[in-house]
Amino acid sequence: MDYLLLTAVIALGIFYISGQLNNIHTRLKRTEDKLDQIAKHMELPEHTINKELRQLVKEGDKIKAIKKAREVLGLSLLEAKNYVDSL
Missing domain, CATH: 1.20.5 (Single alpha-helices involved in coiled-coils or other helix-helix interfaces)
Known part of the structure; x- marks a missing residue:
């Protein structure tokens, strides 16, 4: 019980x-x-890293862009992925 x-x-x-x-x-x-x-x-103005992140995605290095976003912006993995996707 x-x-x-x-x-x-x-x-x-x-x-x-x-x-x-x-x-x-x-x-x-x-x-x-x-x-x-x-x-x-x-x-x-946008964060200065956005241009570099867009270029990485354009070159097919989305994982590298997410990693860079995490390092520079201090985001979690999911936050960085969403951030890069929103660009």
Whole structure:
């Protein structure tokens, strides 16, 4: 009986945490979109590495571009991949 209750509490906890993470992800995406709009509106220059990353992708070295983005911008692997894909 105790194990069943414990299992149910853990399952509910996992569902709750999953929902909270989803909410955070959604809010972060909205914030990033707003920052991109502000940067375009203010005509802020792109990061200097973007030209090099585009060239690497054009040459077929997407993996190298992702690695470079991680090194220079301090991004995680997924963030760097998404960044390079967005260019």
